[in-house]
Amino acid sequence: MSCKEWEPVKKEDYKGVWVYIETDEGSIKEASIQMLSVGRNIAEKLGTYLAGVMIGHNIRHLANEPIYYGADKVILLDDSRFYPFYSRVHGQALVELARKYKPEVIFIAGTMRGREMAPYVANSLRTGITADCTAFDVENGDLIQIRPPFGALMLARIRTPNRRPQIATARPNVFEAPPRDEKRKGEIIEEKVFFEVPDPGIRLVESKRVKKEEIPLEKAEIIVSGGRGLGSADGFKMLEELARELGGVIAGSRKAVDAGWIPHEKQVGQTGISVKPKLYIAVGISGAAQHVFGIREAKRVVAINIDPGAPIFDNADYGVVGNYREIVPLLIEEIRKRKKEKEISP
Numbered sequence: 001m002s003c004k005e006w007e008p009v010k011k012e013d014y015k016g017v018w019v020y021i022e023t024d025e026g027s028i029k030e031a032s033i034q035m036l037s038v039g040r041n042i043a044e045k046l047g048t049y050l051a052g053v054m055i056g057h058n059i060r061h062l063a064n065e066p067i068y069y070g071a072d073k074v075i076l077l078d079d080s081r082f083y084p085f086y087s088r089v090h091g092q093a094l095v096e097l098a099r100k101y102k103p104e105v106i107f108i109a110g111t112m113r114g115r116e117m118a119p120y121v122a123n124s125l126r127t128g129i130t131a132d133c134t135a136f137d138v139e140n141g142d143l144i145q146i147r148p149p150f151g152a153l154m155l156a157r158i159r160t161p162n163r164r165p166q167i168a169t170a171r172p173n174v175f176e177a178p179p180r181d182e183k184r185k186g187e188i189i190e191e192k193v194f195f196e197v198p199d200p201g202i203r204l205v206e207s208k209r210v211k212k213e214e215i216p217l218e219k220a221e222i223i224v225s226g227g228r229g230l231g232s233a234d235g236f237k238m239l240e241e242l243a244r245e246l247g248g249v250i251a252g253s254r255k256a257v258d259a260g261w262i263p264h265e266k267q268v269g270q271t272g273i274s275v276k277p278k279l280y281i282a283v284g285i286s287g288a289a290q291h292v293f294g295i296r297e298a299k300r301v302v303a304i305n306i307d308p309g310a311p312i313f314d315n316a317d318y319g320v321v322g323n324y325r326e327i328v329p330l331l332i333e334e335i336r337k338r339k340k341e342k343e344i345s346p
C-alpha cells in the first residue's frame with residue numbers, strides 16, 4: 001500500500017550511502033566510526049560510494065578520519081552556527097544536504113544525539129526510519145533493516161520500498177569499528193551554508209562534563225551484573241565488592257534499574273547498553289531475550305541463579321545454581337585467597 005501523502009520517489013535518482021559522523025569536543029564518536037563498517041558493507045552491496053557527513057564547527061582537522069575508516073568521501077559543513085549541537089539545526093543541515101545530494105541510505109549512530117536527530121531528519125524528508133537495527137542487508141536494491149521487535153524473540157525485516165533516503169540507526173557497540181588505515185585516500189567536499197539555519201528553539205545555558213571515575217561499561221573487560229534476584233539495592237554492595245576484587249565494574253538488568261537499585265546508564269540489554277567484556281557475571285538475572293541481546297559479544301558468561309531452569313544458563317559458559325548471598329561471598333573469599341598466595345609465592 002502506498003502512502004497518499006508521501007508519493008513514491010524515483011529511486012534511481014538516489015545514489016550513495018551516508019554515515020552521519022557525530023563529533024564532540026574535538027573528536028569523532030566511536031559509535032559513528034562503528035557505523036562506517038555497516039556503511040562500507042552496504043555501499044559495496046549496492047555498488048555505490050560511502051560518504052561520511054560531518055556537521056559542526058572547527059572539525060576540519062577530523063575530516064580525513066572517516067576516509068581512514070572506509071569512506072570514499074566526506075561532506076564537510078564547518079561553520080560557527082553548528083556549535084553547540086542542536087538537533088533541529090544539525091538535523092536541518094543534514095536534511096538540506098540530503099535534498100542536494102540525494103543519498104539512497106543514511107545511517108545514524110543511535111547515540112543520545114543521534115536518537116534525537118534521526119526522526120527529525122526522516123520526518124522532514126518524508127521517509128521511513130528504523131531505530132536500533134542489529135543487522136542490515138540489501139534485497140532488490142532496497143536496504144533491509146533488521147531489528148528485534150519489542151519484546152519478541154523474532155527478527156523483523158523492515159524496508160522502505162517507495163521513499164528515499166532509507167534511514168536507520170543502530171546502538172553503539174552493536175557493530176565493530178572497521179580498521180583504521182591512514183593510507184586510504186578520498187575526496188573531501190567542503191560545503192557552505194546554502195540554506196536558512198533554523199532557530200534551535202532551545203538554548204544551551206551550561207554544559208558540564210560529568211566525571212566518570214569508572215571504566216565505561218562499553219569498554220569494561222569484566223562486568224558483574226545484578227538483577228531482580230538480588231532482592232534489594234544492598235545486594236549491589238556485594239557485587240561492587242566482587243567487581244573491585246576482579247578489577248571490573250557493575251551493571252544491571254532492567255528490573256534492577258526499574259527498582260532504582262542501579263542507574264539507567266548501567267543497564268545492559270536491548271534498551272540499555274550492548275557490552276563486550278572478556279567476563280560477564282550475571283547474578284540473579286533470569287536471562288530474558290532483551291537482556292541476553294546486550295551480552296551476545298561477551299567472551300565468557302558466568303551465571304549465578306537460584307533456579308536451575310533459569311534461561312540465563314542456556315547462554316552461560318559456566319553456571320552456579322544457588323543463592324547469590326552464599327555464593328558471592330565465597331567467590332570474593334577465594335579470589336582474595338588466591339591473590340594473597342600470588343603475593344607470597346616467589
Ligand SMILES: Cc1cc2nc3c(=O)[nH]c(=O)nc-3n(C[C@H](O)[C@H](O)[C@H](O)COP(=O)(O)OP(=O)(O)OC[C@H]3O[C@@H](n4cnc5c(N)ncnc54)[C@H](O)[C@@H]3O)c2cc1C
Nearest residue numbers: 227228229253254255269270271272284285286291306324
Ligand atoms: C521492549 C523491552 C525492552 C527491554 N529491554 C531490556 C534491557 O535492555 N535489559 C534488560 O535487562 N531487560 C530488558 N527488558 C526486560 C526483560 O524482558 C526482563 O523483564 C528483565 O531482563 C528481567 O530482569 P531480571 O532478570 O533482573 O529479573 P527476573 O526476570 O525477575 O529474574 C530474577 C532472577 O533472579 C533469580 N533469583 C532470585 N533470587 C535469587 C537469589 N537469592 N540468588 C540467585 N538468583 C536469584 C531468579 O531465579 C530469576 O531467574 C525489556 C523488556 C521489553 C519488553
